[in-house]
Amino acid sequence: MIEQYVLGLQEVDETRVAVVGGKGAHLGELSRIEGIRVPAGFCVTTDAFRRIMAEAPSIDDRLDQLSRLNPDDREAIRTLSTEVRQMIEGIAIPDELAAAITRALAQLGEHAAYAVRSSATAEDLPTASFAGQQDTYLNVVGPAAILQHVGRCWASLFTERAVTYRLRNGFDHRKVRMAVVVQQMVFPHAAGIMFTADPVTGNRKVATVDAGFGLGEALVSGLVNPDVYKVRDGQVVTKAVAAKKRAIHASPAGGTQVLPIDPQRQEQPALTDAQVVRLVRLGRRIEAHFGRPQDIEWCLVDDDFQIVQSRPITTLFPIPAARDQENHVYLSVGHQQMMTDPMKPLGLSFWQLTAMAPMHEAGGRLFVDATRLLASPASRAGFLEMAGRSDPLTRDALETVLDRGDFVPTLPDGGPGGPPVGGASAPIETDPAIVTGLIERSQASIAALRRDIRTKTGPALFDFLLEAFQEHKRVLSDPLSMQAIMAGMEATWWLNDKLQEWLGEKNAADTLTLSAPDNVTSEMGLALLDVADVIRPHPEVVAFLQDVENEGFLDELPKLAGGTEARDAIEAYLDRYGMRCVGEIDITRPRWSERPTTLVPLILDNIKLFEPGAAERRFEHGRQEAKKKEQDVLSRLRALPDGEQKADETKRMIDRVRTFIGYREYPKYGIISRYFIYKQAVLEEAERLVQANVLPDKEDIYYLTFQELHDVVRTNQVDDQLIQQRKDAFRSYHALTTPRVLTSDGEVFTGAYRRDDVPAGALIGLPVSAGTVEGRARVILDMAQADLEAGDILVTPYTDPSWSPLFVAITGLVTEVGGLMTHGAVIAREYGLPAVVGVEQATRLIRDGQRIRVHGTDGYVEILP
Numbered sequence: 001m002i003e004q005y006v007l008g009l010q011e012v013d014e015t016r017v018a019v020v021g022g023k024g025a026h027l028g029e030l031s032r033i034e035g036i037r038v039p040a041g042f043c044v045t046t047d048a049f050r051r052i053m054a055e056a057p058s059i060d061d062r063l064d065q066l067s068r069l070n071p072d073d074r075e076a077i078r079t080l081s082t083e084v085r086q087m088i089e090g091i092a093i094p095d096e097l098a099a100a101i102t103r104a105l106a107q108l109g110e111h112a113a114y115a116v117r118s119s120a121t122a123e124d125l126p127t128a129s130f131a132g133q134q135d136t137y138l139n140v141v142g143p144a145a146i147l148q149h150v151g152r153c154w155a156s157l158f159t160e161r162a163v164t165y166r167l168r169n170g171f172d173h174r175k176v177r178m179a180v181v182v183q184q185m186v187f188p189h190a191a192g193i194m195f196t197a198d199p200v201t202g203n204r205k206v207a208t209v210d211a212g213f214g215l216g217e218a219l220v221s222g223l224v225n226p227d228v229y230k231v232r233d234g235q236v237v238t239k240a241v242a243a244k245k246r247a248i249h250a251s252p253a254g255g256t257q258v259l260p261i262d263p264q265r266q267e268q269p270a271l272t273d274a275q276v277v278r279l280v281r282l283g284r285r286i287e288a289h290f291g292r293p294q295d296i297e298w299c300l301v302d303d304d305f306q307i308v309q310s311r312p313i314t315t316l317f318p319i320p321a322a323r324d325q326e327n328h329v330y331l332s333v334g335h336q337q338m339m340t341d342p343m344k345p346l347g348l349s350f351w352q353l354t355a356m357a358p359m360h361e362a363g364g365r366l367f368v369d370a371t372r373l374l375a376s377p378a379s380r381a382g383f384l385e386m387a388g389r390s391d392p393l394t395r396d397a398l399e400t401v402l403d404r405g406d407f408v409p410t411l412p413d414g415g416p417g418g419p420p421v422g423g424a425s426a427p428i429e430t431d432p433a434i435v436t437g438l439i440e441r442s443q444a445s446i447a448a449l450r451r452d453i454r455t456k457t458g459p460a461l462f463d464f465l466l467e468a469f470q471e472h473k474r475v476l477s478d479p480l481s482m483q484a485i486m487a488g489m490e491a492t493w494w495l496n497d498k499l500q501e502w503l504g505e506k507n508a509a510d511t512l513t514l515s516a517p518d519n520v521t522s523e524m525g526l527a528l529l530d531v532a533d534v535i536r537p538h539p540e541v542v543a544f545l546q547d548v549e550n551e552g553f554l555d556e557l558p559k560l561a562g563g564t565e566a567r568d569a570i571e572a573y574l575d576r577y578g579m580r581c582v583g584e585i586d587i588t589r590p591r592w593s594e595r596p597t598t599l600v601p602l603i604l605d606n607i608k609l610f611e612p613g614a615a616e617r618r619f620e621h622g623r624q625e626a627k628k629k630e631q632d633v634l635s636r637l638r639a640l641p642d643g644e645q646k647a648d649e650t651k652r653m654i655d656r657v658r659t660f661i662g663y664r665e666y667p668k669y670g671i672i673s674r675y676f677i678y679k680q681a682v683l684e685e686a687e688r689l690v691q692a693n694v695l696p697d698k699e700d701i702y703y704l705t706f707q708e709l710h711d712v713v714r715t716n717q718v719d720d721q722l723i724q725q726r727k728d729a730f731r732s733y734h735a736l737t738t739p740r741v742l743t744s745d746g747e748v749f750t751g752a753y754r755r756d757d758v759p760a761g762a763l764i765g766l767p768v769s770a771g772t773v774e775g776r777a778r779v780i781l782d783m784a785q786a787d788l789e790a791g792d793i794l795v796t797p798y799t800d801p802s803w804s805p806l807f808v809a810i811t812g813l814v815t816e817v818g819g820l821m822t823h824g825a826v827i828a829r830e831y832g833l834p835a836v837v838g839v840e841q842a843t844r845l846i847r848d849g850q851r852i853r854v855h856g857t858d859g860y861v862e863i864l865p
Contacts, residue, residue: 004049009183012812014041014290019045019357021119021179026310032272033289035339036282037306041114041183042104044150048097049178052154052509055091059084066158071167072802074160077354081163085155101150101592102143104182111138113250115308116149118156121177122305135159138215139185139250146182151380153180174820187250188299188307189268189696192226193215195313195747196283197293201846202316202739204293204746207709208265208279211270213261214247216308219587223248223258227270231280236273243267251847259302266633272301274747279305285546286310319746319841320360320367327407328365330745334547335391335740338800339583340365342733346588349705350678354671358635364733367742374402389493390819393751393838394767397741400749407743428483430656435518435663438481444668445475448717449674457688461681462710472674476667488660489821491653494802506857510829511629512654512772513629519662520669522830524577528599529615532606534569538562542607548600553722570596570603577621579676580802582783587675588702598784609809618808622832630836664826668801684711694718703727714734750840758860763839763846767859768825773812774864779848793854795846799824807831812854814861816842 012020012028020043021557031038053059062084069076093101102110117136135156137149156162157178166176193212195832197204210219210226225242243266252259271279279298282305287294288508293316297309322328327776333351334340342364343351352359352364359366378400388395400406433729449468456464475481484557492509510724515522535541540560545553554570558565572757578593592598606614637647695701695749701709704718712718739748753764775793780786786806795813796803801823804836807813813828818837828835834856839845841859848850851864 003051004045005048005097006042006104007045008179009038009040009044013628015263017089017121018041019047019179019183019534021046021121021177022311023117023119023309024179024181025119027181027183027308028287029289030307031311033285035285037309038308039182039183039186040108043110043119044101044180044182046177046179048100049154049179051094051097052088052091052151055094056087059087059376062087062450067167067172069163069167071164073746075163076496077167077376081158081160084158086475088155088158089151090186091151093151094448101147101182105146105316107320108184110143111141113141113254114146114181115155115185116146116183117183118153119179119181120162121175121179122155132462132683132777138217138256139254141254142792145254145596151581154178158802162567178758179203182310183762183763185250186299186301186308187300188215189440190300190307192219192270192298192420193282193675194279194296194298195311196280196287196296197316198230199313199315202304202742202748204316204319205232207283209271209276209279211245211276212242212247213265214249215249216258216299217256218246218258220297227273227859229273229276231276234281235275239269239273241267242271243422244270245760245827257579261833274306275300277305280308280335287537300506301702314732314735316746317748318362319742319744320362320369321704322360322744322803326744328369328411329371329401329408329746330360330362330742331370331387331398332738333366333368333392335394335736335817336402336819336822337585338798338817338824339585340738340798340817341583341586342736343586344588344702344730345584345705346682346702346709347588349707350587350675352583353466353469353706354674356476362742363736363738364730365738368396370412371408372517373588374398374408377410390821391740391838392753393840394740394819395751396749397749399432400751401741401743407492411803428487430487431660432517432659434480434484435660435666438478438484438663439518439666441478442666444476445471446670446673446677450677453677456681457685459710459714461685462706462713465678465706468674468678472671473813476668481667484660484663485572488657488662492661492821494653494656495650498646498650499633501643502631504638504852505633507767507770508629508633509657511832512626513627513657513661513829514832516621516626516658516662516830519665519666519826521661521801521804521831522807524580524801525806525831526615526619527573528578528602528805529610529808531569531573532603533615535562535566535603536607538566541566544602545600545604548597551595551597553600554596554832569601573599577647579672582676582800582802584672584800584802588699589678591676591679593676599805601706602809603786604701605786605809609788609790614808618831622830625832631715663780663781665801665823666822668823672801674839682709685709689713689716689718692716695751701729709864758858762855762860762862763814763842764860765836765842766820767827767835767841767855767857768818769833770857771812771832772832772853772855772857774851776848777810777848777852778810779843781843793852795842795848795852797843799827801827807833812856813837814839814846814854816840 009028009031014025014029017025024043027038030036030463059518105282115138126381135153140149190211190213195208198208209229212219212224212226219226224244224246225390227242228240230238243263245266246258247261248256283296293313295313296308299306312360320330348361373379384395495509496507499505508770541562552566557567561775574593579591581589581591609811634647635645638648686701687697690698700723703723741749758764772860775791777795777864778792779795788809792810794810795814798815798817804827815824815837818824834854836854836859853862
């Protein structure tokens with residue numbers, strides 16, 4: 001292979017990232033777009049960089065050391081990266097490489113001024129921009145200076161910030177190579193940055209232009225405040241002209257200098273409105289070419305715009321694909337399901353195929369389209385009421401969209417908007433036999449699925465699964481099941497509303513629901529206390545569990561005294577609850593049965609923090625507290641006017657809530673039980689694909705949709721490139737924050753708590769479980785890392801049912817996501833834990849180990865000195 005050390009910009013396009021880096025490839029592609037002017041130049045290729053690196057074999061050792069560093073070890077990164085840079089800058093550029101660069105310069109004019117710019121192969125990518133990670137040098141004059149600065153660009157691949165960025169984002173230092181772009185320098189009247197989507201709101205229809213005098217470095221470096229223009233539909237809709245006191249200009253001797261701006265010019269706009277509109281038109285052309293919103297650097301020279309860089313905006317949350325040009329309002333499913341992490345494609349498609357409503361994917365998350373419910377006044381009121389009870393932030397976000405006036409069209413009532421959400425559920429009797437019957441029917445259906453799926457393989461398995469999904473939906477949509485869930489929720493709301501009105505007591509239902517029967521999720525937490533009771537008397541087993549690392553530990557247990565009983569207890573627990581895990585709505589997540597080590601720290605915490613018999617004592621204590629509360633409430637009501645009637649109504653509602661509220665958790669248990677059966681079947685199929693050399697790893701199926709996997713099983717052929725693209729995309733989705741509400745314009749609405757009844761500095765949330773508690777905050781992002789002490793308060797992004805075993809050991813709960821009837825809230829009430837959910841950025845604002853006070857009745861958290 002002949003090495004190419006230099007390529008002209010006109011010779012490259014965006015397919016040549018490996019040769020000329022991200023910036024070079026984009027500039028080459030930009031120069032091909034009609035009507036877009038790019039300063040002339042060439043690229044010093046990655047072949048040249050490879051040649052330079054080969055001149056110093058000892059760099060390899062340093063790269064090995066760098067790759068092993070912790071991204072937070074700044075001192076070690078600084079020391080090693082400095083060494084690597086000095087080594088690269090000290091390498092003499094080989095003659096044939098220097099000759100290739102000077103030949104290219106001679107064609108453009110070797111005494112002209114140039115910008116010498118780093119262009120790494122992992123830069124300006126759709127999934128990671130690497131913005132500002134490597135170096136650019138402006139106004140470099142003469143071949144010797146240009147060669148020197150090319151060397152500096154190569155070395156800048158190993159700046160401290162670039163090394164840290166790669167470590168944090170999982171990029172291999174060895175696989176990233178550096179090209180260098182050498183471009184004719186332009187000396188602009190004005191320069192700046194343009195985003196073809198609003199970088200703050202995400203709105204794709206609003207472009208933002210930042211402009212200043214002189215070179216754009218003044219803006220990029222933060223030296224001056226820019227003029228800021230927002231443009232929509234070809235018009236400047238807002239404009240803020242800043243006082244621009246300084247500008248960066250080319251220095252006659254080479255390099256740049258900061259110069260003051262004449263006071264008369266400081267408050268003049270850098271661009272006219274007409275120029276801004278023209279610039280945005282060019283931006284839209286570039287965006288259309290690349291197929292996604294762009295972050296563009298531009299220069300204005302003699303009333304002519306030149307583009308010096310364009311990269312994708314990587315921070316925008318993607319928009320669900322729609323088949324029309326209508327306005328849409330999307331609601332996050334993850335905020336309802338307590339799982340705001342991205343899901344893998346197989347997980348997304350299983351949920352879509354088994355959900356009761358159409359679901360749209362974006363950024364690895366699922367959304368429902370709420371537009372029609374909001375468009376009809378009849379359904380709108382009920383929908384907003386339901387959303388507000390669940391999560392006030394979602395309601396506020398939706399109301400903010402509606403306040404725009406014209407975004408959501410109003411449909412006549414009785415149109416396609418449909419009935420109010422939740423409907424007026426037909427009343428059912430307060431009869432425990434209803435719940436017993438529903439659970440028995442669900443268990444029979446799951447047993448039939450487990451029995452019938454055993455014989456299905458190959459394409460026949462996928463046909464069977466499609467039928468199984470229909471049964472799955474039938475069980476979920478059983479009208480009696482929906483009535484039982486709504487009966488429990490409506491009784492809770494009734495009790496809270498009426499007892500506040502009659503007795504002035506907030507959230508009284510929280511105590512009245514303690515230790516409610518038939519709650520499979522709270523039983524799961526208590527059952528792990530019973531497992532701890534079996535293991536506690538056997539010190540050898542306890543010691544062994546403290547060092548467990550691999551998943552085969554259950555087979556080792558019988559070799560120890562008491563180990564057989566310990567294994568049997570854990571296996572019995574897994575038989576009942578082993579299909580659960582964190583993020584369980586994603587079928588691809590490892591279940592407890594697949595990764596039982598997840599439970600070990602929780603069992604050890606239970607052994608350390610509790611005495612034998614704690615589960616039974618705890619349940620009975622809750623039951624007695626609820627009973628006491630019931631007697632207290634009823635006696636106080638009887639003392640009021642019409643007291644007997646109020647007490648009778650309240651007693652009926654207490655009986656109703658205790659009959660039905662536990663069942664609220666059961667349908668999810670049924671769904672996840674089915675999911676584990678589906679998963680085991682498709683993994684067996686994946687194992688066959690691995691044996692047939694169709695796939696290298698059975699978990700590669702997680703990056704295919706259900707239909708794609710069906711096709712692979714049918715044809716024994718797979719698109720390896722597609723799987724790799726999906727893996728890269730999935731990795732990138734972790735950096736995105738899931739919006740509660742997202743519009744088809746790309747605008748993100750977070751909502752706000754409109755409250756003035758909390759102390760200054762307190763973190764506001766939604767009160768979901770009454771009481772006040774003080775304690776040490778344990779900020780836990782991964783349940784397997786939990787290490788609790790008595791009195792700890794759990795602070796975490798979200799809790800789905802799998803977190804329930806942790807709840808027995810804590811005294812309070814704070815989450816970033818959640819609503820009144822989400823799982824964490826229900827279980828917090830069951831266990832009598834003061835809880836506040838929906839606290840924005842709680843895991844960042846509260847530090848692990850800080851003392852906090854959780855006001856579960858009033859919905860706020862105080863950080864204590």
